[in-house]
Amino acid sequence: MNARMHKFQSRLQRMRADDLGQFVPVLASLFVIWAWFGVTEPAFLTARNVHFLLMQSAVVATLAVGVTIVLLIGDIDLSIAAVSGVGAALLAVLVTNLGVPAPLAIFAALAAGALLGFAQGAVIAFVGIPSFVVTLAGLLGFQGLMLKILGIHGALNMRDPMIRGLTTTGIPDWLGWLCAVLLVAFAAAVLLRLNRQRRARGLERMDNGPLLWRIGIFAALVSAATATLNAYRGVPLLMLILGGVIALLWWVTTATPFGRYLFAIGGNAESARRAGIPVRRIRVAAFALVGLVVAFGGIIGASRYASVSFNAFAGGPLLLEAIGAAVIGGTSLFGGRGSVWNAVLGALVIGSLGNGLDLSGAGAADKLMVSGVILLLAVAFDAVTRGRNPQH
Amino acid sequence: MSENAAGVAADSAAAAASGGDAPHLCIRGITKNFGAVQALRGVDLEARRGEVTGLVGDNGAGKSTLMKIIAGVERADAGRLLLDGAELAIHSSQAAAAAGIQTVFQDLALCENLDVTANLFLGGETTAGWRWLPRLLRPLRGMAMEQDARQAVTKLQVHTLTSVRAKVGLLSGGQRQAVAIARAIRAESTVVLLDEPTAALGVAQTAQVLDIVRSLRRNRHAVIYVSHNLRDVFSVCDRIAVLRHGAVAGVWQTRATGPDEIVAAMAHGDGGDDGDGAGDGACNGDGDGAGPANPANASPPIS
Ligand SMILES: Nc1ncnc2c1ncn2[C@@H]1O[C@H](COP(=O)(O)OP(=O)(O)OP(=O)(O)O)[C@@H](O)[C@H]1O
Ligand SMILES: [Mg+2]
Numbered sequence: 001m002n003a004r005m006h007k008f009q010s011r012l013q014r015m016r017a018d019d020l021g022q023f024v025p026v027l028a029s030l031f032v033i034w035a036w037f038g039v040t041e042p043a044f045l046t047a048r049n050v051h052f053l054l055m056q057s058a059v060v061a062t063l064a065v066g067v068t069i070v071l072l073i074g075d076i077d078l079s080i081a082a083v084s085g086v087g088a089a090l091l092a093v094l095v096t097n098l099g100v101p102a103p104l105a106i107f108a109a110l111a112a113g114a115l116l117g118f119a120q121g122a123v124i125a126f127v128g129i130p131s132f133v134v135t136l137a138g139l140l141g142f143q144g145l146m147l148k149i150l151g152i153h154g155a156l157n158m159r160d161p162m163i164r165g166l167t168t169t170g171i172p173d174w175l176g177w178l179c180a181v182l183l184v185a186f187a188a189a190v191l192l193r194l195n196r197q198r199r200a201r202g203l204e205r206m207d208n209g210p211l212l213w214r215i216g217i218f219a220a221l222v223s224a225a226t227a228t229l230n231a232y233r234g235v236p237l238l239m240l241i242l243g244g245v246i247a248l249l250w251w252v253t254t255a256t257p258f259g260r261y262l263f264a265i266g267g268n269a270e271s272a273r274r275a276g277i278p279v280r281r282i283r284v285a286a287f288a289l290v291g292l293v294v295a296f297g298g299i300i301g302a303s304r305y306a307s308v309s310f311n312a313f314a315g316g317p318l319l320l321e322a323i324g325a326a327v328i329g330g331t332s333l334f335g336g337r338g339s340v341w342n343a344v345l346g347a348l349v350i351g352s353l354g355n356g357l358d359l360s361g362a363g364a365a366d367k368l369m370v371s372g373v374i375l376l377l378a379v380a381f382d383a384v385t386r387g388r389n390p391q392h
Numbered sequence: 393m394s395e396n397a398a399g400v401a402a403d404s405a406a407a408a409a410s411g412g413d414a415p416h417l418c419i420r421g422i423t424k425n426f427g428a429v430q431a432l433r434g435v436d437l438e439a440r441r442g443e444v445t446g447l448v449g450d451n452g453a454g455k456s457t458l459m460k461i462i463a464g465v466e467r468a469d470a471g472r473l474l475l476d477g478a479e480l481a482i483h484s485s486q487a488a489a490a491a492g493i494q495t496v497f498q499d500l501a502l503c504e505n506l507d508v509t510a511n512l513f514l515g516g517e518t519t520a521g522w523r524w525l526p527r528l529l530r531p532l533r534g535m536a537m538e539q540d541a542r543q544a545v546t547k548l549q550v551h552t553l554t555s556v557r558a559k560v561g562l563l564s565g566g567q568r569q570a571v572a573i574a575r576a577i578r579a580e581s582t583v584v585l586l587d588e589p590t591a592a593l594g595v596a597q598t599a600q601v602l603d604i605v606r607s608l609r610r611n612r613h614a615v616i617y618v619s620h621n622l623r624d625v626f627s628v629c630d631r632i633a634v635l636r637h638g639a640v641a642g643v644w645q646t647r648a649t650g651p652d653e654i655v656a657a658m659a660h661g662d663g664g665d666d667g668d669g670a671g672d673g674a675c676n677g678d679g680d681g682a683g684p685a686n687p688a689n690a691s692p693p694i695s
Binding site for chain 2: 198201202203204252255256257260264266268270273274276336
């Protein structure tokens with residue numbers, strides 16, 4: 001590799017090492033996509049379309065967030081779509097056929113997802129079979145399980161008002177604005193307080209100028225989103241719930257020993273083991289957590305489609321879009337790098353592409369090819385910025 | 393704890409002057425095979441508190457394998473480890489750390505995607521309150537750890553390592569080695585194993601590490617120091633053990649030998665003046681059943 005390429009590569013690496021730098025590529029692609037379709041398709045940036053774009057991306061985003069957890073430890077879970085399908089099918093059978101109250105059925109679906117994830121994690125960690133193989137078996141087996149649960153028809157309706165309300169409710173405009181203000185105020189207070197504490201302890205910190213800039217940009221984005229969504233049906237309740245869940249997962253993966261160990265195992269599993277980290281148990285817990293999260297994704301899907309069908313979850317598209325979203329977002333397939341927010345942004349990239357290409361009348365063929373190119377670019381970027389490689 | 397530390401420091405000089413006392417760590421008949429390769433064939437060795445034991449030998453002699461077994465990373469096929477006469481059951485690195493054994497591995501065992509602070513505290517993170525949660529889910533005390541990390545790194549005087557928030561993967565080889573050393577001496581321990589800790593270090597940083605080894609000795613740690621650099625070994629070790637083809641060829645008092653004799657032993661395996669110490673009463677003393685190392689007995693991290 002020549003010198004200029006090296007310099008470029010090391011600059012990219014430094015950007016990736018920065019906390020916010022890892023969001024730059026996916027934010028840039030999102031911006032390009034939105035600018036392109038915003039100009040070429042007048043309908044793209046309307047409030048109505050933005051609302052639908054977000055709702056369309058919700059299931060993929062949830063599954064992408066889930067799979068990010070095992071991507072961090074350098075594993076993969078190919079069964080996410082099937083597990084979320086099992087969760088959705090269980091929910092539908094319990095509510096529609098057996099008349100179980102919705103909260104209880106939701107709990108059962110989440111527990112089933114966690115259990116399936118736990119079982120796969122246990123086989124991976126304690127029998128020592130690669131996650132690719134175990135979850136591929138899970139993909140097949142759980143699709144069968146889903147068919148069994150759904151019965152011969154392969155589809156069940158979902159009419160329960162509470163479960164439907166999860167994705168059909170918009171909160172009142174004033175409440176939307178209140179949430180937006182509270183969110184920005186909370187973020188600003190936390191960031192400023194952290195910075196003050198770091199100064200008091202004499203630690204490295206950001207100057208207040210750039211910090212205020214970031215808070216300002218964040219406030220502008222939140223306001224724009226709120227205004228746009230209020231112009232149609234209000235901020236969807238789903239966005240608040242999903243935002244809360246993802247924020248909680250973000251906290252778990254970045255601010256707790258568990259989260260730190262996910263990154264450590266993904267970075268160097270042998271070093272993690274020598275540091276006394278219970279690598280196997282962490283792996284099992286990670287897969288169980290993925291199962292829990294993707295079962296939640298299944299519940300969202302059941303609510304949104306007002307039905308649970310085999311074809312909505314089985315087969316390829318949902319699984320591939322979710323893993324693609326995580327990787328396009330900037331989470332490394334090689335482990336040890338990424339974030340749940342990257343997954344959300346990646347899901348928005350895929351969702352926006354699909355939505356925009358639909359509007360412009362492109363066929364399924366174009367959509368697939370464009371998605372393929374973007375995915376390839378993202379993985380290439382990941383490989384180039386993988387960090388200093390001792391072999392070189 | 394600080395009272396204990398003061399007491400320990402006071403009598404360490406006496407112990408060092410008398411050339412050490414009863415062995416702290418005893419290695420007895422450790423055997424390890426990797427398939428057809430006999431890496432270790434019955435190693436006997438001991439390390440005393442307040443003493444640095446050098447361990448030298450050719451490439452592939454089995455030094456690193458021995459360190460890994462003591463650190464709980466590899467399991468011996470046969471043999472025993474005794475700490476103050478009590479049998480140690482070290483089957484994991486947690487068990488070794490709990491027994492007060494800290495190690496700098498030859499390959500450093502760092503996570504390159506984590507920053508310096510995270511590597512220093514890996515596996516022993518400090519968490520804040522929130523006792524109703526399992527430890528793994530309690531909030532990390534990031535700022536406190538960062539402060540401690542800065543102190544630990546400052547002590548090693550690697551002036552080019554300016555930020556403890558730098559990812560270890562972006563550091564130079566010597567900087568990484570400094571991080572691994574800082575990690576080992578930060579934790580509470582009585583035994584410190586250093587597997588070629590200066591291999592990638594510059595002259596000034598090597599001197600710094602040798603100083604750290606001496607201060608470990610002052611703090612009554614039992615240190616095993618593996619190195620190919622005989623000058624360093626002679627300048628810092630009290631005794632020198634030669635490992636040859638997976639067995640101890642001999643142990644010499646540093647004062648009573650010279651580099652020529654050590655080199656000859658590495659090449660041909662002539663015996664040492666210290667014998668293999670097999671008859672040492674303290675090692676075989678399973679009578680008092682002292683149990684696992686008492687944490688209150690542990691020396692504080694050097695400061
Ligand atoms: N994990 C392993 N699998 C197979 N063989 C191994 C393994 N680890 C060590 N060995 C073998 O055991 C022998 C001792 O290796 P070891 O690393 O302990 O040597 P060493 O004395 O530390 O050498 P060096 O001075 O080069 O670091 C070597 O022959 C090596 O090939
Ligand atoms: Mg070695």
